[in-house]
Amino acid sequence: MFRAMLRKEIIELAAPFLLAFAALATVIVEAVSRSRRHFDQQGAWMLDDDFVYPFLVISLCLAVVMGLVQSLSEDVQGTWRYVLSFPGGWRRILKLKLACGLAVWLCWGGVAVALSFLGMFVELGPAPEPLQKLFDPVLRILVCVPVVYLGAFLTALRRANWFFSRLMPAVGVFVCWFILPYLPAWWIVAPLATAGFGAVLIALMFHVASSRDFA
Amino acid sequence: MDPVNESANAGTTDAAAEQGRAVQEAGPERVSGQQPVVTDRLTKYYGGSRVVNGLNLTIEEGSVYALLGRNGAGKSTTIKMLMGLVHPDFGSATVLGEDAHNMTPETRAQISWVGEGHPLYRWMTIDGAIRFAKPFYPVWHDDLVEQVIEHFKLPRKRRLYRLSNGQRAQVSLALAVASDPKLLILDDPTIGLDTVVRRDFLESMIQIIQQEGRTILFSSHILSDVDRVADHIGIMLDGVLRVDAPTERFRDALRKVVVELPAPLPKPPDCPGLTSWAQTGNRLELVFVDFNEIHQSYVDSLTPTTQDVLELNLEDAFVEYTRGARGIMPSFVREVAHV
Numbered sequence: 001m002f003r004a005m006l007r008k009e010i011i012e013l014a015a016p017f018l019l020a021f022a023a024l025a026t027v028i029v030e031a032v033s034r035s036r037r038h039f040d041q042q043g044a045w046m047l048d049d050d051f052v053y054p055f056l057v058i059s060l061c062l063a064v065v066m067g068l069v070q071s072l073s074e075d076v077q078g079t080w081r082y083v084l085s086f087p088g089g090w091r092r093i094l095k096l097k098l099a100c101g102l103a104v105w106l107c108w109g110g111v112a113v114a115l116s117f118l119g120m121f122v123e124l125g126p127a128p129e130p131l132q133k134l135f136d137p138v139l140r141i142l143v144c145v146p147v148v149y150l151g152a153f154l155t156a157l158r159r160a161n162w163f164f165s166r167l168m169p170a171v172g173v174f175v176c177w178f179i180l181p182y183l184p185a186w187w188i189v190a191p192l193a194t195a196g197f198g199a200v201l202i203a204l205m206f207h208v209a210s211s212r213d214f215a
Numbered sequence: 216m217d218p219v220n221e222s223a224n225a226g227t228t229d230a231a232a233e234q235g236r237a238v239q240e241a242g243p244e245r246v247s248g249q250q251p252v253v254t255d256r257l258t259k260y261y262g263g264s265r266v267v268n269g270l271n272l273t274i275e276e277g278s279v280y281a282l283l284g285r286n287g288a289g290k291s292t293t294i295k296m297l298m299g300l301v302h303p304d305f306g307s308a309t310v311l312g313e314d315a316h317n318m319t320p321e322t323r324a325q326i327s328w329v330g331e332g333h334p335l336y337r338w339m340t341i342d343g344a345i346r347f348a349k350p351f352y353p354v355w356h357d358d359l360v361e362q363v364i365e366h367f368k369l370p371r372k373r374r375l376y377r378l379s380n381g382q383r384a385q386v387s388l389a390l391a392v393a394s395d396p397k398l399l400i401l402d403d404p405t406i407g408l409d410t411v412v413r414r415d416f417l418e419s420m421i422q423i424i425q426q427e428g429r430t431i432l433f434s435s436h437i438l439s440d441v442d443r444v445a446d447h448i449g450i451m452l453d454g455v456l457r458v459d460a461p462t463e464r465f466r467d468a469l470r471k472v473v474v475e476l477p478a479p480l481p482k483p484p485d486c487p488g489l490t491s492w493a494q495t496g497n498r499l500e501l502v503f504v505d506f507n508e509i510h511q512s513y514v515d516s517l518t519p520t521t522q523d524v525l526e527l528n529l530e531d532a533f534v535e536y537t538r539g540a541r542g543i544m545p546s547f548v549r550e551v552a553h554v
Contacts, residue, residue: 004350008336078334081300086351087324213301215292 001088002096009100012069017104020062021111027054028119052137055112059145062108067152070097075156080214090209098202101149109142143190144180148172150201158208172197249276251398251430252297256306259292259454266292268454269306274432274447281445281462282434285537289454290434291331294402297432298328311398324352327391329401333383337376341369341386345393352394363389363419381412388416392423399423401433405440417443438530442466452537462529469532470506474499474519486513491535502527502535 031051074080084090116138151172158166175197180190252274259267267289274280282290295301297308299316308315313322335344341364349355364371367385375383384404391399401420405413417440423429435441441448441462448465450458458465469490476497483492483499488510490502499517503510506524514522527535 001350004347008339008347011338077337078330078332079336081295081298081328081330082334082336084300085298085323085326085328085330086348087320087353088351089318089320089323211302213295215295215301 001092005093005096006100006103009070009097010104012073013066013101013104016062016065016069017108020058020108023058024055024112024115027051027058028115032119032122052141055138056141056145059108059112059141060148063105063145063149064152066101066104067149067154068156070101071153071156084214090214091206094205094209098150098153098205101153102146105142105146105149112138112142140180140186140190144175144194147175147194147197147201150198150205154201154205154208157205157212159212172201250274251276251311252280252432253309254293254297254306255309257293257296257303257308258305259289259296259301260304261292266454267296267303267451270451270454270456272449272456272459274430276430277428278447279431279445280433280447280449281441282432282449282451283436283438283441283533284434284451286436288451290451291402293451294400294432294434297400298326321353324354324394325397327394327396327399329384329387329391329399329404331402331406333380333387333404335375335383335387335390338374340374341371341378344375344386344390348390349393354395355393356395357393359395360389360393363392366419367415379412380407381409381416384408384412384416385419388419388423397429399429399431399433401431403434403436405435405437413437413440420444438528438533442529450533450536458536466527466529466532468504469527469535470503470510471525471527471531471535472501472503472506472510472514472522473525474501474514474517474522476517476519480517483517484513486510489513491538 028051034050074083083093086093088096151170155166175193180186180193183189183193250273252272254270254272257267257270257272258265266287270289270293272293282293284290292301296303297310297315299310299318302316310318311322311325313319318326336347339347345360363369363385367382367389369378369382369385369389375386378386387404391401404420405416408416420431421444423431431444433445445462448458448460448462449456450465460468476499479494479497480499483489483494483501486503486509488503488505488507490504492502493500499519501514
């Protein structure tokens, strides 16, 4: 059952993932080529807003689209009813979906780090600057954006009669973009805050799924 | 609103309730046994509208029960509540002995559902849809799926969005029978299918029905289908189960009396057992439940110049029962006036 659900979710998430991958590759190629044109900038592009903001936007878009694909598309296709008629029960289906979504997000993190490292390697050769410094903005974004995914999922799962939940992604974006990455000692605070906020969102999702009609 | 229609409709709503009770009460006693589906005052509101109203439904094991009603009568909502997809606002639904909303996976594995419009993942191929559904069930009969796929000559490698509605219905049926369910619930499975495909689908369903002990609940608009396969029918009107009876009993209970009157009536007098009436000029059609001497005397009291008592097939009986009073439609009034 787990493998069947995983396969389905991965296939459904493949298109937005590949689009995001292509966009990120383009951004990195552009950043590296720009850096090479300005020798005094070499190696600094990962800390440059021209890379960080596109990466943040791509990550946010991917997170929102993933949440919507996993939840809203089931509503649109009418397939919640189908999949919930299976013996697994809605709790297990929801857990599997979230596990798949978070697994895909981890893959995205891996891809983002690998592409960034590849960009650095192409530019500077085998002796890059310390990785912690270089990957700092990438990691900040990867740690903070999952709440946006969860918020988008909850928004699509939740019917419109509770308007606040419709704003969850906006709250998530706000928290990620303006607060979490810029906190002091972010490597401790941001993961904890993300985990806490994520846990609240997941609890809300289970509450919503237990009380809503899948008509 | 046309005052004739308004008063007539108000009168026949109560009459319909009476007749429904009459049909239910007059039906032969069910053989007591296991009851896969039992609902107790099941009620559901959407907005301020009560779409299912105090539904008490019992379906015996091994029976083929057709849930009928016009659009918006509450059939699909009832089925979704039985599947645990929709929460009732009041009352309860018990399916295979468990509360519909808290069924264990073991119980749910004994139920198959074919949803209205056949909601499947349309990007999947037929083979992919089978591979996806199979791991969810503890019991899965590849041979049964194979039989249905072969019978309908379905292209296994084709994606579902490229199939016709009829083929998607056939895939749904194949997936539904594969787990060898004790209870098969089908929500308007033949809607949108042409006559030939519908007939094929029903033939297959009949074969499935022949398996001992299997209970089937299905909703439908197509009365000829129901007549072929269902041994019991339930008719819902405005969320209320008005009829719950063996199919033959319902069909035989209704009679239409067509009379020619010397002059049109503003509204026929009330009469117990009068379900609906329609008038065109001097011609009056009256539909009675359990037509008897009292009804005959009532008809005679109208002093008709001619009268015919007609038997109805299931479709006509359903239409007459659910349509209510029509009175005189405005276009007919003009027509009559020109004549």
